[in-house]
Amino acid sequence: MNPKIIKIDLTSREFSIVSSRVSDQYIGGEPLAYALLNEYLTGTYKMQNYMSLNTGPLNGLFPFTSKSLIMHFSMGMSVNKYIGGGSLGSLMNFSNVISIEIFGESLVPLYLDITPRGVSFIDVLDSFNSREFGLTGRRSSVLFKKTIISDEYFSYGVPRTEISNNLVGLTFSAVGEVPIPDRDAYWEVVQLLNSRIKELGVKISNSPSCLGCPVGCALSHSPESGNSPLLPRSLLSCVYAESIYRDIPTVFSCFSVLGLGYTHDFLESFSDMSGEMIKNTYNKIEELKIKNSITGLL
């Protein structure tokens, strides 16, 4: 079953849910976010705000893979990435939603209540309370304030450019299920990963934990820089678990027990292929900058 992408237009207050094969090639996370941006720049691009919220196919199902990535492409043509913890990425993955793309801008402050089946557009009035939205025990919220924060605790950092789309925040609720073809094999892989907890660069603590992570580290609320290799960045694994999730046989085992068909050869060539696509995306942005400066749009 192909993962879904929820496309939301803030200007017209319309949404669509499409099935996509982009994860076949770019798995998820940062490479997938760039691939979607690349697609957008190639196809329907017009001068407007663009944002995407992205997850990976292992998110929440295996320990230390619980981050999500917010990509913002500003009107000034800069790409900014924000990575944080919490439960958003996992709940999206449990719903087979690999990305949420948000286009345009609202005239008034707006909040989105999202499930894999639909989107409600809510005007933010004085009495607004984001806790009123979502499904109990399977909701995640993101608020775009001075810092981007999810689940009232996990920071994605301070926006480096203004996100001028009037989106105050959103709630995502998980609906759906992830089939586990071989439960015993799955548990075996999970236990193996848990046994590598000492490889993490953080200590076990009692802070609120990201979904699926047994560590509860004191740094769980901190934003991540996203400077790890492309394979862990596609999985949105924790930066402190980089040594685990850049290991191709380990990642291959995780995919195998979920019945995902990524081959060993594919994983070997993944970084080169994704790196090329990301370079191509930046080239496109440079071309658009030149075009727009000639036509006076920038």
Place this chain on the structure above:
Amino acid sequence: MKRLRVIKEDSCIGCKICALYASLSKSDKVDLDSSFVKIVRDGKKFKILLDQGTKTDYPVVVNSCPRGCFDLEEIVDTNES
């Protein structure tokens, strides 16, 4: 007869691993909707909600919790007496 019991709710770090394993214990799926454990945030702490209207005595759920929040308690089946 046994059932799942919360013994250390204050220690919960909100990782929801128990909720995942609870759904996986009953089927070959991860599905938070059908899980008999739900974790909800309550200020700076977490609340653990159990649906006791179903079979809950899965050791894997007890063992999944990294902070030891659960055990299995013996209950008397009044239908047997």
